[in-house]
Amino acid sequence: MTPAWGDLATLVGRILLAALFLGGAAQKAIDPSAVEALLAIRGLPTALVWPALAFNLLAGLALVLGVAVRTVALALAGYCAVTSLFHWIPGDPWQMSIFVKNWAIAGGCLILAAHGAGRYALRP
Template sequence: MNDFATLVGRVLIAALFLAGAVQKGADPSAVEGLLAARGWPVWLVWPALGFNLGAGIALIAGVWVRPVAGLLAAYCAVTSLFHYIPADPWQMSIFVKNWAIAGGCLILAAHGAGRYALRP
């Protein structure tokens, strides 16, 4: 049961990042606006898309799960700062969700892919 739960958890977390990659590709302007508002270069949307896509695929496949999950936790921590807007309850819920996702990624980083995974 633990290995099956780990597989399902990996797939669910991966789905979030894969959807983020699709969203960035379909309409990069939303992310570009968040980047520009913080003074970051808007072209960072493209490496973020690539990272989301690659990390999502790695989690589903179960390859390099520990390092990828650790990087995803850091990514969530950094991207949460774009949503730290106390006057906007919606943005604050995204801020908190990013930290929750980081927590799930840290658990994957600590425990690995489980039995149902490809090996590099």
């Protein structure tokens, strides 16, 4: 049974997770060079920054609005798992911190995928 505050906590959690992805979209739009550098180091086309930006933006908006939350959260968990690999640089503590944070965010997204949007959503 969900406690009385559970739906509100789910809404706040969705917004906080969405803020991360919306901020990532804004960061990619304002200065794509950091992501392009990470892509280039891995031998990937730097143009992948643009689909990543679009995904971050659309997924973030979906979480805020509560649309297709289970599917979006599952996709975001996979996205976090894959993008964590860009930060696997054992000699750099800052990058390793980002690596671990990506997995923690993936965990939060998996919980959201399992439990859904809650009551406060366009499509609960």
